[in-house]
Amino acid sequence: MTKAQEVAYDLREQIESGHLAGGAALPSESKMMSQYGYSRETIRAGVRLLVEEGLVVTGQGQGKYVREDYPPVVWNWTTLESRSRHATAVEGRTAGDQWASAIAENGNAPRQDITVSIVEPPAHVRECLELPADGLAVARKRVRYIDNRPYALADSYFPQELVTGTPLMEPRDVSAPGGVLASVGLVQAKYRDEISVRMPTRQEAALLALPAATPIAEHTRTGYDADGRPLRCMVTILPGDRHKILYEVSAD
Amino acid sequence: MTKAQEVAYDLREQIESGHLAGGAALPSESKMMSQYGYSRETIRAGVRLLVEEGLVVTGQGQGKYVREDYPPVVWNWTTLESRSRHATAVEGRTAGDQWASAIAENGNAPRQDITVSIVEPPAHVRECLELPADGLAVARKRVRYIDNRPYALADSYFPQELVTGTPLMEPRDVSAPGGVLASVGLVQAKYRDEISVRMPTRQEAALLALPAATPIAEHTRTGYDADGRPLRCMVTILPGDRHKILYEVSAD
Numbered sequence: 001m002t003k004a005q006e007v008a009y010d011l012r013e014q015i016e017s018g019h020l021a022g023g024a025a026l027p028s029e030s031k032m033m034s035q036y037g038y039s040r041e042t043i044r045a046g047v048r049l050l051v052e053e054g055l056v057v058t059g060q061g062q063g064k065y066v067r068e069d070y071p072p073v074v075w076n077w078t079t080l081e082s083r084s085r086h087a088t089a090v091e092g093r094t095a096g097d098q099w100a101s102a103i104a105e106n107g108n109a110p111r112q113d114i115t116v117s118i119v120e121p122p123a124h125v126r127e128c129l130e131l132p133a134d135g136l137a138v139a140r141k142r143v144r145y146i147d148n149r150p151y152a153l154a155d156s157y158f159p160q161e162l163v164t165g166t167p168l169m170e171p172r173d174v175s176a177p178g179g180v181l182a183s184v185g186l187v188q189a190k191y192r193d194e195i196s197v198r199m200p201t202r203q204e205a206a207l208l209a210l211p212a213a214t215p216i217a218e219h220t221r222t223g224y225d226a227d228g229r230p231l232r233c234m235v236t237i238l239p240g241d242r243h244k245i246l247y248e249v250s251a252d
Numbered sequence: 253m254t255k256a257q258e259v260a261y262d263l264r265e266q267i268e269s270g271h272l273a274g275g276a277a278l279p280s281e282s283k284m285m286s287q288y289g290y291s292r293e294t295i296r297a298g299v300r301l302l303v304e305e306g307l308v309v310t311g312q313g314q315g316k317y318v319r320e321d322y323p324p325v326v327w328n329w330t331t332l333e334s335r336s337r338h339a340t341a342v343e344g345r346t347a348g349d350q351w352a353s354a355i356a357e358n359g360n361a362p363r364q365d366i367t368v369s370i371v372e373p374p375a376h377v378r379e380c381l382e383l384p385a386d387g388l389a390v391a392r393k394r395v396r397y398i399d400n401r402p403y404a405l406a407d408s409y410f411p412q413e414l415v416t417g418t419p420l421m422e423p424r425d426v427s428a429p430g431g432v433l434a435s436v437g438l439v440q441a442k443y444r445d446e447i448s449v450r451m452p453t454r455q456e457a458a459l460l461a462l463p464a465a466t467p468i469a470e471h472t473r474t475g476y477d478a479d480g481r482p483l484r485c486m487v488t489i490l491p492g493d494r495h496k497i498l499y500e501v502s503a504d
Contacts, residue, residue, distance in 0.1 A: 006454070009454035012453070074446070081503065187503075188503050189502070189504075191499075191500070191503065192499075192500055192501075194496055196496050197468065197469045197490070197491075197492030197495070199264065199465070199467060201261065201265050213451070213465065215449050215450065215451060215467030217447070217449045238449070240448065240449030240450050243448070243449070246444070246445065247443075249329065249330055249442065249445060250441070250442050252334065
């Protein structure tokens, strides 16, 4: 590790622990020079690493500030799509799909840009849906906004033969008790969720307006009917700077 | 986005899609110059970004290669600490704690370095354990190895008054049906898991031998007894380059 990286690591820890809050000015160069015992050049190189990461921004007149963060949201994946939660939302006449209901219940404004297409699904989606090599999927790709800020990408894939000719083919919110699939007579009984952590692709970074070097969680939920047949695979991209993922688990 | 960043994004996508496999040589500079239509200097700057991230390594004689990845592991957090899983492992005489059992069942060699101490817990752990401002916790901090490679940091915190004078205070594996707490008469009935995604701290990067700029998941599991009293808070650091997190969820 170089001295500049050491400075960057130290500052990053102060920022992530909240010791240096979003919007706060970094300590002055001369203060850091005496604190670390390094040259001005080394301190600048360390700060530059954080600027390249997007964690530190340059204000008017060259001052350096901690980036202001998105208000973080917590999504509870144990109940986000549960049948009981949705029944409640429908009785309460909350508009939109289950995700939108959950956000609105929290006092925030949900919005989604939806595009629908018939695609050859990515390899891991094909595997989750147990599709043959030439099987097609209907993709509902959404950019999900909260209070007009982009928070997540959520792409749902359905085996084509299950949903052709149904309202799922239309590019708009589908609200139905039990979720969108229930509107076409299919009921998801259980989910298998796989989460991996990586840096974003270029397209993900652009769609989500990510600061440089913001890691993301790729959350893949496969929904099955009571017989274990896969009905849907939803891939959600959750930026680390604006999300927490929550699960409730029984020990039995 | 600069041209160099564009080159870096493109190469990263080729690497993460598997088109460029671990250990493979990058395309030559002249090939990339004609492919992108950029100068040698720009191509080199793009590749340098990936070297700084640790995704690309420099071989003998300045050749550039894709980093070879750790064999990925999948941990199923729905069953990792379930009572039924552990009962089976104990009947099968598998040694070690529940984590070690799960790894050994998979045909791999688990190992943990354990240190035990009495600490003022970090703020979010204090909150999870509902400890008063001056309450102390017993911390069991582990570096978890699989086949002698560091895979995770797992720090368990227990309210001090629950475990003082018990085997949990000893710095070694504790194997007991129902988990380590059951050995002192405490039974976890449910867990609340919170997952966030971020860049590692300097200490985490060192303990896990992380390549530069490898993101991690911070997985915080709080265990409660049947009355909803918090018994344990376990913070696990899971590097994105060697982990997948799995959950099974019922829609009911």
